[in-house]
Amino acid sequence: MSPEILDARRLLCPLPVIRVQDRVQQLKPGTRLAAVCTDPGAMQDIPAWCRVNGHKVIETRREGEDYVIELEVGHG
Numbered sequence: 001m002s003p004e005i006l007d008a009r010r011l012l013c014p015l016p017v018i019r020v021q022d023r024v025q026q027l028k029p030g031t032r033l034a035a036v037c038t039d040p041g042a043m044q045d046i047p048a049w050c051r052v053n054g055h056k057v058i059e060t061r062r063e064g065e066d067y068v069i070e071l072e073v074g075h076g
Contacts, residue, residue: 001032011039013041016035016042021049024053032072034069042067042069055074
């Protein structure tokens with residue numbers, strides 16, 4: 001199943017994390033979400049937020065100018 005996409009391009013810290021947090025609250029556990037960011041800090045910030053809040057990071061990758069963090073919503 002393809003992940004939902006969250007476009008957080010052109011947003012600077014802490015906005016990508018805040019947008020992920022807001023979207024995750026609307027999703028059911030087990031749903032996958034891919035955050036697409038241009039702020040390289042998101043590669044550390046979003047996985048750290050996931051660890052604290054009980055969500056699983058599936059993959060982090062760079063696609064051209066974009067940084068993609070794919071996560072699975074936990075029960076937290």
